[in-house]
Amino acid sequence: GNSVTQMEGPVTLSEEAFLTINCTYTATGYPSLFWYVQYPGEGLQLLLKATKADDKGSNKGFEATYRKETTSFHLEKGSVQVSDSAVYFCALSDPADSSYKLIFGSGTRLLVRP
Amino acid sequence: GAVVSQHPSWVICKSGTSVKIECRSLDFQATTMFWYRQFPKQSLMLMATSNEGSKATYEQGVEKDKFLINHASLTLSTLTVTSAHPEDSSFYICSAPTRTDLYQETQYFGPGTRLLVL
Numbered sequence: 001g002n003s004v005t006q007m008e009g010p011v012t013l014s015e016e017a018f019l020t021i022n023c024t025y026t027a028t029g030y031p032s033l034f035w036y037v038q039y040p041g042e043g044l045q046l047l048l049k050a051t052k053a054d055d056k057g058s059n060k061g062f063e064a065t066y067r068k069e070t071t072s073f074h075l076e077k078g079s080v081q082v083s084d085s086a087v088y089f090c091a092l093s094d095p096a097d098s099s100y101k102l103i104f105g106s107g108t109r110l111l112v113r114p
Numbered sequence: 115g116a117v118v119s120q121h122p123s124w125v126i127c128k129s130g131t132s133v134k135i136e137c138r139s140l141d142f143q144a145t146t147m148f149w150y151r152q153f154p155k156q157s158l159m160l161m162a163t164s165n166e167g168s169k170a171t172y173e174q175g176v177e178k179d180k181f182l183i184n185h186a187s188l189t190l191s192t193l194t195v196t197s198a199h200p201e202d203s204s205f206y207i208c209s210a211p212t213r214t215d216l217y218q219e220t221q222y223f224g225p226g227t228r229l230l231v232l
Contacts, residue, residue, distance in 0.1 A: 036223070042225055042226065043120070043207050043224050043225040043226040044158070044207065044209075044223040045223070046221075046222065049220065089157065089158070093221075100146070100211045100219050100221065101148070101160060101163070102209070102221055104157045104158050105157065106156070106157045107156070109155070
């Protein structure tokens with residue numbers, strides 16, 4: 001079945017450091033891939049997405065490239081800020097599933113120190 | 115982007131009482147909505163798919179009689195936690211998909227409802 005695996009956190013960085021959060025997936029078809037962010041006490045917000053191989057999703061300085069050959073969708077940011085502290089979830093949906101269910105990874109907590 | 119709201123944002127209740135949580139799509143119609151449960155520092159667990167005009171579809175292990183779902187209209191789904199107990203305390207999140215381009219639907223999430231059962 002479909003699944004998503006994320007690197008375990010927490011990830012602790014200093015402000016302006018480079019961020020990478022690894023995400024790999026297993027899917028029988030051609031899934032769409034997403035990164036969601038959850039700030040403390042809030043619900044999930046869509047950060048970026050990619051729907052086919054080699055697509056690059058980007059938003060707020062974050063980027064992730066859909067790599068079919070390595071079944072990965074790693075999240076990167078060149079210079080993190082304290083305000084980026086949150087939990088990041090990688091997720092996939094299978095277009096063949098008409099219900100559009102999302103399958104989530106376990107989440108990675110990011111803490112950025114001033 | 116599309117907006118999904120939830121009400122209430124937090125609720126405290128006594129054990130044995132029932133609690134209703136509303137999920138609304140504010141600027142789009144949603145024939146399907148999803149209900150998730152999130153425990154502290156854990157990922158989201160899909161509980162059920164709410165279908166407008168028909169019965170909800172529950173994930174394995176989720177008690178249908180415990181978590182009643184009603185999709186009353188194209189913009190409203192409700193989750194009722196019946197006879198709540200302390201172990202039902204959790205963060206409940208709903209989501210609704212909407213078409214963002216010709217080929218793709220994207221899910222938008224509500225801000226969540228924190229339930230504490232005493």
